[in-house]
Amino acid sequence: MEILQQLFPLPPIPTIQQAVFIPMALFTAVCALTVVLAPNLFHNALALVGTLFGVAGIYALLEAEFLAVSQVLVYVGAISTLITFAIMLTRGMMYGTTSQTNKQAGTAAIVMGLFFLVLAGLVAGAPWPNVGVELGDGEQIIATLGRMFVTNYLVPFELLALLLLVSLAGAILLARDRR
Amino acid sequence: MVPLSWYLILAAFLFSCGLYGALARRNAIAVLMGIELMLNAVNINLVAFWRYGANAAVQFDGLIFALFVIAVAAAEAAVGLALLISIYRNRKTVNLDQLDLLRG
Numbered sequence: 382m383e384i385l386q387q388l389f390p391l392p393p394i395p396t397i398q399q400a401v402f403i404p405m406a407l408f409t410a411v412c413a414l415t416v417v418l419a420p421n422l423f424h425n426a427l428a429l430v431g432t433l434f435g436v437a438g439i440y441a442l443l444e445a446e447f448l449a450v451s452q453v454l455v456y457v458g459a460i461s462t463l464i465t466f467a468i469m470l471t472r473g474m475m476y477g478t479t480s481q482t483n484k485q486a487g488t489a490a491i492v493m494g495l496f497f498l499v500l501a502g503l504v505a506g507a508p509w510p511n512v513g514v515e516l517g518d519g520e521q522i523i524a525t526l527g528r529m530f531v532t533n534y535l536v537p538f539e540l541l542a543l544l545l546l547v548s549l550a551g552a553i554l555l556a557r558d559r560r
Numbered sequence: 561m562v563p564l565s566w567y568l569i570l571a572a573f574l575f576s577c578g579l580y581g582a583l584a585r586r587n588a589i590a591v592l593m594g595i596e597l598m599l600n601a602v603n604i605n606l607v608a609f610w611r612y613g614a615n616a617a618v619q620f621d622g623l624i625f626a627l628f629v630i631a632v633a634a635a636e637a638a639v640g641l642a643l644l645i646s647i648y649r650n651r652k653t654v655n656l657d658q659l660d661l662l663r664g
Contacts, residue, residue, distance in 0.1 A: 409574070414577060445623055448623060455631070464596075464641065482584045
């Protein structure tokens with residue numbers, strides 16, 4: 382029995398956070414694969430919603446609650462709706478008989494697979510800290526974030542507001558029917 | 561807690577998927593979805609590095625940067641999809657192989 386355990390050591394028992402992380406990460410990864418591999422555009426969009434929800438869960442696990450809520454509001458609420466509308470407005474591409482990928486798909490798949498392996502190897506080999514510092518009150522963090530947006534980061538914040546205004550007005554102008 | 565490297569590996573996987581989608585798909589909307597995946601991967605990295613940094617309880621620069629990325633991604637998606645709708649109206653396709661107006 383002991384020899385068996387030495388040959389096949391049992392994986393360490395995961396903590397609760399790890400037990401939450403693993404299925405969440407698997408779900409996110411499978412959805413991300415579906416986003417780029419599924420032939421039907423509508424399935425891609427649905428899988429994208431799943432991925433974005435998974436990423437929001439990852440933020441929550443990292444104790445960035447405000448970011449998780451923003452992710453659900455902005456990405457799942459707004460961007461995926463925009464993408465769905467764009468898919469429906471450019472209909473006809475959805476059910477095409479031609480391939481969904483271009484000529485460089487095979488090369489891209491090989492290069493990206495190797496890229497991921499290199500990145501994962503580098504990341505796994507580096508000595509990262511395994512435990513973060515203790516965060517205090519979550520509400521306090523959100524209050525500090527809000528204060529920083531109107532003090533230290535005032536100029537970028539206002540620029541961002543201007544960027545959003547200009548881009549939304551520009552989007553309406555671009556998508557408008559000119560006839 | 562979960563080791564930092566797990567988050568980084570997940571983010572690397574999402575980034576690779578997104579870059580493959582951006583490089584290999586023919587439909588412009590699918591390319592935009594790949595770009596969204598890449599932005600999300602970068603955001604995971606930013607937040608994870610913030611959480612495991614030594615000053616996580618007092619400095620929130622990583623969080624603020626991630627919020628900026630989300631807002632810019634929203635602007636990018638709006639303009640990109642409006643461009644696609646405009647292109648579709650004029651050319652009846654959003655297939656990137658056929659959009660070669662600038663070819664000499």
